[in-house]
Amino acid sequence: MIDRRLGVLAAIARHGTVTAAAEVCRMTPSSASHQMQALARELGVTLLEPDGRRVRLTAAARTLLTHGETLRAQWERAQADLAAHRDGDTGGALRFCGFSTAAAAVVPEVLGRLRTAHPGWELQLRECEPARAFDLLAAGDSDIVVVVATSSLPPVTDPAFDQRTLFDEPLDLLVGPDHPLVGRADVALADTAAERWICSNPGRAYHQLVTMACAGAGFTPDIAHHADEWDTGAALVSRGFGVALVPRLADVPARHETRRIRIGTPPVPIRRVVAAVRAGAWHRPAVAAGLETLDEVCRELADRLAAT
CATH class of the missing domain: 3.40.190.10 (Periplasmic binding protein-like II)
Known part of the structure; x- marks a missing residue:
């Protein structure tokens, strides 16, 4: 319900090149470039400018992304409101991305507790590098990421994501x-x-x-x-x-x-191990339950680390 080209533009903003953005959006660079050109024509503004081997977003593109992030957060809240009209505890799919020992020591325990509490939910874990986890989150292919904080991640001020420190x-x-x-x-x-x-x-x-x-x-x-x-x-x-x-x-x-x-x-x-969801997604019941269980497991882990 939101123009998918906004996702391509957001990927360009994160990665700095059309080629890299096309890769994470699973399209060819020429397709991504054509989509940006078409979007710019429709809006009557310039979105991208060359900057050496990279591209730079114009002020108009930044303004568009700000509105896009507001739309995405509102869509997450809409899905949360719609969940109240569904019958039963189906919950849909709750998909996690985890990295290294975060995936091994944290997320499987979270999945186990969620399966016990909500046997009708479809739960999934994908292990991948932190930067890739955020790409999957932005694309809607993951719901909660549990990763190690590094300089390659979006800053905590990025309005596209809600991030929290776990331990x-x-x-x-x-x-x-x-x-x-x-x-x-x-x-x-x-x-x-x-x-x-x-x-x-x-x-x-x-x-x-x-x-x-x-x-x-x-x-x-x-x-x-x-x-x-x-x-x-x-x-x-x-x-x-x-x-x-x-x-x-x-x-x-x-x-x-x-x-x-x-x-x-x-x-x-x-x-530092952090969790992130798309902005506004924590309103969805399944995501909220996943984050609550994640916090519970990580508090226990933090206590164990402090005692050793």
């Missing part, structure tokens, strides 16, 4: 069994400034977390190896090829001989 999870240092820091008290992240590091590939959320944590401790990590799976990273750490940061909730494969060291000297690196 802060400490990051521990992972080293080999004979590393000099094993058994030492008051370890600081800065103590690893001269180490070689094992990290995920550039562009992934974990890579951003590690580089930002090290920057906060005053150094740039010397990344020697890239590993996206904990199994691979732990295997390298156990054999002395470098050190790594590992979230407190992450399970390191026991077959690799490593040592987990808690960083006690500030700044203690953390990763």
Whole structure:
């Protein structure tokens, strides 16, 4: 009921290029470009201007997006009001996106409790990178995302989304069994400034977390190896090829001989786990129940983290 071209324009605003926006909107770049040209002609304004290899939204485009976000939020509220006229506890589909240990340690527990409370609901979890989760949320392909906050995410002030912090999870240092820091008290992240590091590939959320944590401790990590799976990273750490940061909730494969060291000297690196829905979607009963259950599970997790 809302012009789908507004979604394409919003994707261009998030990603900066027509090509990237077309990819997340599942269309060809030429189709996305034609849609923007047609929309501009119909409205009688210029929407996009070239900016090097990227495009820049005009003031008219920003105004249009502001109205589009208001329309989308109102549509979410309309669906919430319509839910009161449905019979039974069908709830429709409630779709989650989660990332890494957030998907493993948080969302399955939420789904289990929702299934018990609302057996008629269709529940789904998709694991993906945080930035991709927001693309799916904006496209209406997901209802609740649970991700790690990184610089690639929309800011909390973005009116297209309602975001909330769930909990802060400490990051521990992972080293080999004979590393000099094993058994030492008051370890600081800065103590690893001269180490070689094992990290995920550039562009992934974990890579951003590690580089930002090290920057906060005053150094740039010397990344020697890239590993996206904990199994691979732990295997390298156990054999002395470098050190790594590992979230407190992450399970390191026991077959690799490593040592987990808690960083006690500030700044203690953390990763912030956040939830987001489309603006206004929390009025829908199923989304509201999902968020309430999510908050409940995360409060329990936060208490466990504080006690360890």
